[in-house]
Amino acid sequence: MATMLDYINEEEAILKQIMMKYQPVAEPDLEQLTTLLILATGSSYNACLAAKATMEKIANISITIEEPYNFNHYGTIPNSVDAVLAVSQSGKSASTIDAMAHIKEKGKLTIALTGNSESPLSDMVDYLVDIDMGIETVGFVTKGYSATVLQLILLSLTIGHSKGIVAEKIDFYQRELDKVIDKIPEIIEQSNHFFERYEELFKVSSRYIAIGYGPNWGTAKEFETKFTETVRQPSQGFELEAYMHGPYLEANNEHILFFIETPSVNLARSKKLRDYMKPYVGKVLTITTEKSVDEGTLGLDINCDEFVSQLALVIPFQLLAYKIATTKGIDLNQRIFDDFDRILQSKI
Incomplete structure (x- = not known):
């Protein structure tokens, strides 16, 4: 299977x-x-x-x-x-x-x-x-x-x-x-190492948030969908500025914040928010197309145009969704809600 x-x-x-x-x-x-x-x-x-x-x-x-x-x-x-x-x-x-x-x-x-x-x-x-x-x-x-x-x-x-x-x-x-x-095979390998570094933290975490901008607003929303489907813990993806207009008020030490970054006019604002939030949440992590600068950064080291970066930056979240679900003991091959489409008629 x-x-x-x-x-x-x-x-x-x-x-x-x-x-x-x-x-x-x-x-x-x-x-x-x-x-x-x-x-x-x-x-x-x-x-x-x-x-x-x-x-x-x-x-x-x-x-x-x-x-x-x-x-x-x-x-x-x-x-x-x-x-x-x-x-x-x-x-x-x-x-x-x-x-x-x-x-x-x-x-x-x-x-x-x-x-x-x-x-x-x-x-x-x-x-x-x-x-x-x-x-x-x-x-x-x-x-x-x-x-x-x-x-x-x-x-x-x-x-x-x-x-x-x-x-x-x-x-x-x-x-x-x-x-x-x-670069996809290398991104997968880098993401595996990143997961291993934080596996114990991911295993016990109960709230996940991703924040992105530009094309990677979509990446943040796909993070939300994938983590909700697989990790089955409260997960949300926000556009950078939208997070700063209210959602930050729920921040506490149970939250893991993922910042999705790529060189852009918005990068400085993202970094400023990232630095501000560090004392208020359990962990701040960064997924970026740039090089890693610290252990909390998964740096893919890809010199690419911002407008194609979403193809690279979604891969770590796909892999993390699978790995975190697995380390939490969730069997993703075990189907649930099998009668959903039939009863709700969401697909034909």
Whole structure:
């Protein structure tokens, strides 16, 4: 039986395979795209949040991300929206399918990003992008998350190419993506050592918080999802400034704070908050693309553009989620709530 760890170890090969297949091709339907609405939930939503700033920068578009169930019942489509992108790894999310059915009636261009090209979602859109990551039987998605982020960035390169963005810009981001993907085995090894250093602390901790900015706001939210699903202790991911507007008030010595950092105009503010919080919580740890400066820092030492750093910085949290759950005695191969989808009809 495959485990979450098996899929983490497959990520380098899967992402390299995606990159090898990718060729920017001009798509007439995407040439005039300036405003994109994305519908996604769960880890798909987190992946979209992680890719949003990168997509907007590369393709010169404006993106709004909505939860499909809420949008379907309470949302409206502004006239300014050129296209709607539905993201679902399974392609069977009932709320996403229902929302897209209503959107089709509005005459908007519809796009699906899914790992199942024969799914109900795939059959109802104008433009289909295959996540192309094979089968992931474990419910706690890891390689599917990373492949979704990568495909969203590549979609933005396609949109950019279709709009006439210079080839040098596309080449730059392809090189940066290759650089990060090449480092994945080393990141996994570094993350294993980091876990071993703090295993006893992780084993007894009962509250986990991650704080990120820019593309890694999405990384913080995926941390929240993965730790909630696997470690099954209170876990939250915050955008840097949002944490400073109230959530810090609950801080106590039972909290572990993870700061997700990469060189940016926001780095100094993150460091200032990190230093301030140290006396008030059980432990402050840093996951960064820069070099390690102390034992509380997992430094990946990758000189990469901030807008592709989310592909690197999510890997430690995927591995830590699996390792911490295991050290707490949680058997992730033991299925729970088996009747949930059937009774709640969240998937078809």
